[in-house]
């Protein structure tokens with residue numbers, strides 16, 4: 168979007184649902200603002216205390232009180248249904264195909280994938296060790312511009328994490344030192360990384376691409392320098408990569 172007033176282009180089912188809910192909310196908000204605005208205008212113009220006989224005699228209305236208490240209450244109740252549905256749906260991890268453990272450090276991210284350790288039935292067999300990546304900020308300041316063309320300053324990492332598309336992923340997020348927050352806006356994900364606690368969130372990436380994120384919890388002097396970079400690709404590409412690692 169030209170003026171960056173909206174969400175990033177959604178690439179996960181979570182962000183699709185969030186945007187849908189946001190539009191639903193916005194519609195209701197507009198209706199409320201128009202109705203309340205119209206009522207206020209009508210009252211100010213037509214019922215000035217000293218000019219109108221009607222308003223001079225008016226002191227109390229039970230019916231009005233019932234209406235302006237119950238209508239907002241029912242509106243809020245109706246809004247809570249899609250809101251809670253979305254909230255619980257985001258929390259649910261039904262039979263994930265792959266698990267990624269994400270550990271925040273001062274000031275970099277570590278990733279661990281050990282699903283391929285003991286899959287005897289598949290072609291990969293078992294890898295000797297879990298896949299572990301440490302992903303630091305890629306400093307491009309001072310590097311000749313020709314070598315870093317297309318790179319985003321402060322968003323590139325030394326290692327990009329490959330994740331499969333159209334796969335139910337489970338992300339387990341924790342921290343080794345202080346509070347961090349692992350977030351990728353175009354996935355609609357923002358999960359706290361707390362030391363001593365394992366937070367879980369599910370992810371279903373819809374399309375291939377390169378996705379950037381960052382730490383969203385002020386975690387020290389280099390808080391702004393621990394970006395996240397995810398490459399989403401077809402499952403086959405990742406399996407081929409794993410096969411090449413095995414040999």
Ligand SMILES: [Cu+2]
Pocket residue numbers: 271272346347348382383384385386390393
């Ligand atoms: Cu951090």
